[in-house]
Amino acid sequence: MFDGNDKSFCSEFLEKVVKKLSVISRKIGANFPSTNSRTGKFDPKENNDKLASWTNGFWPGMMWLMYIKTGDEYCRKIAEECEEKLDKAFDIFFGLHHDVGFMWELSALADYKITKNERSRARALHAATILAGRYNPNAGMIRAWDHASSRAIIDCMMNIPLLYWASKETDDPRFGYIADCHVESVMKHFIRGDGSVHHQVVFDPETGEILEKPQGQGAAPGSSWSRGQAWAIYGFALAYLNTGNTDYLDVSKSVAHYFIANIEDGELPLLDFRAPEDKKYFDASAAAIAACGLIELAKAVGELEKKIYENAAMKLLRALYKDFDESEDNLWLLNKCSASWRVPTSIHIPYVFGDYYLLEALMKIDGNDGSFTVHG
Ligand code: GLY
Numbered sequence: 001m002f003d004g005n006d007k008s009f010c011s012e013f014l015e016k017v018v019k020k021l022s023v024i025s026r027k028i029g030a031n032f033p034s035t036n037s038r039t040g041k042f043d044p045k046e047n048n049d050k051l052a053s054w055t056n057g058f059w060p061g062m063m064w065l066m067y068i069k070t071g072d073e074y075c076r077k078i079a080e081e082c083e084e085k086l087d088k089a090f091d092i093f094f095g096l097h098h099d100v101g102f103m104w105e106l107s108a109l110a111d112y113k114i115t116k117n118e119r120s121r122a123r124a125l126h127a128a129t130i131l132a133g134r135y136n137p138n139a140g141m142i143r144a145w146d147h148a149s150s151r152a153i154i155d156c157m158m159n160i161p162l163l164y165w166a167s168k169e170t171d172d173p174r175f176g177y178i179a180d181c182h183v184e185s186v187m188k189h190f191i192r193g194d195g196s197v198h199h200q201v202v203f204d205p206e207t208g209e210i211l212e213k214p215q216g217q218g219a220a221p222g223s224s225w226s227r228g229q230a231w232a233i234y235g236f237a238l239a240y241l242n243t244g245n246t247d248y249l250d251v252s253k254s255v256a257h258y259f260i261a262n263i264e265d266g267e268l269p270l271l272d273f274r275a276p277e278d279k280k281y282f283d284a285s286a287a288a289i290a291a292c293g294l295i296e297l298a299k300a301v302g303e304l305e306k307k308i309y310e311n312a313a314m315k316l317l318r319a320l321y322k323d324f325d326e327s328e329d330n331l332w333l334l335n336k337c338s339a340s341w342r343v344p345t346s347i348h349i350p351y352v353f354g355d356y357y358l359l360e361a362l363m364k365i366d367g368n369d370g371s372f373t374v375h376g
Pocket residue numbers: 054155217227339
């Protein structure tokens with residue numbers, strides 16, 4: 001898997017990332033770093049008062065990956081403290097949403113997998129129960145937020161592994177049933193024939209009728225938000241790895257082929273693959289997430305197919321290297337992540353999720369990503 005040149009490029013890249021994280025972990029500590037999308041400013045404490053934010057699992061997740069790679073007890077301590085602080089989000093409950101998978105899979109479930117801590121196991125099961133409770137049987141989908149009309153979003157594919165884990169962990173098929181129903185409905189309503197993907201689908205909560213497929217974070221309704229494509233590549237690959245259902249593998253492959261057809265050598269993916277040509281906005285986080293999915297695809301397919309996905313993952317990682325910020329004065333790894341086409345201040349800024357998936361992709365090629373999302 002991956003030839004010698006690619007492996008040595010990735011191991012040098014990982015070494016630089018680990019060196020920087022060893023330093024900035026001391027500066028960030030047990031806080032919840034994020035970027036304010038309205039000001040574009042990264043703040044190591046941005047989310048300390050917004051504990052329900054969907055991004056709050058990524059920093060503890062990075063610290064667990066660092067612990068696996070280096071054995072650094074300080075990183076483990078940060079991860080554990082962040083996990084404990086997140087209990088307050090459970091207590092408050094209001095404000096929690098479909099993204100409890102991102103939040104507790106990379107914090108509590110990572111902890112449980114590494115240390116067998118029973119309190120962490122309970123937290124992960126608690127999160128899975130909240131996620132399962134958001135399932136709408138009429139639509140066959142997990143509802144995203146509470147604030148808008150009932151809708152499901154492609155990003156939620158990344159929360160589904162938590163349900164597969166909970167099913168196996170409790171020997172209770174309810175969780176896996178909900179996960180499968182959601183994945184099947186996403187195949188039907190989100191994936192277009194050409195391998196591109198809708199971001200959001202609005203449904204009638206009483207009848208399940210599909211009402212609208214709006215713009216979401218991309219350039220227009222019917223466009224192709226690259227991070228949404230990346231969530232689908234990785235999310236469907238994970239659904240396959242957690243179930244063995246080859247229909248899910250095929251969807252991941254077809255979205256990957258669409259993604260691969262839209263990226264250029266040496267460049268990050270565009271924020272939207274169907275954006276007007278005069279607006280060249282990029283998204284480093286889409287590259288990092290897609291790279292994780294492509295690496296999993298390369299491992300899952302036969303010998304004669306592997307290179308398609310390995311080469312594409314390497315193309316993305318080489319583009320990410322150009323965006324990597326080596327300065328230890330800056331508390332992030334990637335500069336050019338983007339949140340939403342409609343919010344200009346959220347374009348070409350750092351985001352903790354971009355950094356997380358960069359580290360995870362490099363760790364995968366290094367041979368150990370902790371498998372926080374693959375539950376064999
Ligand atoms: N899950 C939210 C996003 O990808 O921006």
